[in-house]
Amino acid sequence: MNEHLLYALWKNFLGNAPEWYKRTLVAFLVINPIALYFLGPFVTGWLFIAEFIFTLALALRCYPLQPGGLLAIQAVLLGMTSPEMVYQETINNFEVILLLMFMVAGIYFMKELLLFVFTRILLNVRSKIRLSLLFSLVAAVLSAFLDALTVTAVLISVGVGFYAVYHKVASGQKHHSGGHDHSVDDAVQEQHREELDQFRAFLRSLLMHGVVGTALGGVSTMVGEPQNLLIAKVAGWSFIEFALIMAPVSMPALVAGLATCAALEATGKFGYGASLPENVRHELEEYQKEQEGLRNARSNGRLLVQALVALILALALAFHWAAVGLVGLMVIVLLTAFNGVIEEHQLGKAFEEALPFTSLLVVFFAIVAMIHDQHLFTPVIDAVLSMQPEVRPSMFFLANGILSMISDNVFVATVYINEVKAALDSGAITRPEFDQLAIAINTGTNLPSVATPNGQAAFLFLLTSGLAPLIRLSYGRMVIMALPYTVVLGGVGLACVALFI
Structure with a gap:
């Protein structure tokens, strides 16, 4: 027993x-x-x-x-470390926790509008290069103002929706074709297999461009990634200040990322280049027309409310009306009140995506508390700070980038920004030097971290979603598809930090 x-x-x-x-x-x-x-x-x-x-x-x-x-x-x-120190680290980063709790949940109620936008883009743009650039650019812009995880959730929802529609139609055609002529039957099934493989490759490439777009946009503002808000809080930067300070690195990286996107689609290397099969496009367009026919005054009203709240959200973030998490709570109240979501279980679904990661972040803070109490990073920080001032930002970019590839960018950024702040408080570095190192930490943890799903939460979210096995997106395939972006974004980021910061 x-x-x-x-x-x-x-x-x-x-x-x-x-x-x-x-x-x-x-x-x-x-x-x-x-x-x-x-x-x-x-x-x-x-x-x-x-x-x-x-x-x-x-x-x-x-x-x-x-x-x-x-x-x-x-x-x-x-x-x-001690429970008191863990609590203090959590309190110091409470604004990040508010962001994850409320902003991601707030955007959940805006998914209908975001799905509407991405659907229009997918069906109305026939050039694969233009479509990939639009997906990447729209994901970048949305991630700059919203949250990369939520934007990735929208991309996944779009992919799952279109895959389900085509699979349903293809299954129906296969059922109709069954019966008399086995050679015709086999030919039809072979055609469906080829179309499905091409469709999977098309969705894989599109989604990878999109999640890389979340990294391109996520690096540029204080709400794009959780660690950005943490860095901004420690540095005392507002939303607009953060965007302007990061621009010498984030804007060239955006241009380089979009150029890489176009080059990959033009050359068809690293698993990119697949186009949407015409039969699939036809079936998806028919389905879209059917859905448009079902649209009524109430659904149009919901889209209007979501568009207006999106505008309010952009203004609130740009002018820093309140803590980002509180803005997210405002979004929840406005969207649910004016779109009739009033039952508790309907609200609960919105919080399912963010709270596991929020819990993990508090565990991060426990490890960070241990690092502080035991002064573990002091020798590393001292070694970098002992170098000539002109090479410090580049070294910080490289150190943060490499660590983010194998661990997690939030964890790495949390550790480094707190150690650099301690160096500032002790007088080891000046305020301008602190600003330079903060830029290097933010860009280092955001750009090279696209190398693996571990480094970017949005990448891990896509890899662990139900869509990944449908489109045959494995860990290894994701690393290979991210490789050219890793080289370009890491190289451009390092060059910009070295030249402009």
Whole structure:
């Protein structure tokens, strides 16, 4: 009986995560107190960081909240940090938590308008290069004012919708064709397979251009990515200040990113270049006409309200009327009140996307609290700060970029901006030097991090969505498709930081 219970407890631990993953995490939890006793808190602190990065790098095996949370709890229990310090780090970054809680949920109620816009773009633009550029540019603009995760959710919704429509139509045609002539049957099925493969390649390339667009736009404003808001808060920059300060790097990166998008579609390299099959386009257009025919005064009214609230949102962010999270709460109230969403369970769905990541962010802050208490990054920061002032921004860009590729850009930015702020407070650097390093940290964590799904939350969101297996988008394929963007954005970003900052 006891053996059965122990086996059941082990099977329940981390659920369907691979056995080797579970054993590795248990090994971490056993090794850490031994390392603390024999090697001291500094070495053990770095061991905790490596283990936490491991959980982020393997986010597809197990969501990092649970294994990362266990490590954070152990760090507190071992005295590597304190509950008070974790609470203080959380309070210091409360504005970021408000953003994730309310802004993402607010945009959830604007999806109908965003889907409407992307649908029109997809069907009305026949050139694949122009379509890819528009998807990337619209995603960039939306991410600059909204949130990359929410924009990616819209892209996923569009992809799932169109895939479902074509699959339904193709299945119906296959059913109709069945019956008498097997050779005709086989030919029709082969045609459907070829069209489906081409359609999958078309959607893959379009969605990758779109999520890269969220990175291009996300780097440029304080609300584009969670760490941007954190950096802006530490630096004391407003929405417009942040955009202007980042422009010498973010604008050339945007141009380079769009040029890369066009070049990839023109050459067809790295998995790009597939066009929308004509049969698929025809079926999707017919479906769109059918949906337009179902539109009535109430649905048009909802679109009008969402457009007006989108305008209010843009103005509120541009003029910094309130904390970004509170603006998001205002958006929720306006959209739900004027579009008739008044039941509690209808509201609850809007918060499902953001709260797991919000919880993970608080676990980040526990690890950051440990880093502060044990002064783990002090030697690294001191080494960079001891260099000549003209090379510091470039070195920070490279360090943040490489770490973001293998871990997570929010985590890396949180650690580095706090250490640089401590250097400013201690008088080790001047305010202009702090501003330069803050720019390098923000751009370094946003641009090269497109290399892997671990680095960008929007990429990970797409990879773990229900759409990814439908369009055959694997981890390896995503890395390959992101490679040219990684090289271009990393290179242009580094050059701009070196030349202009």
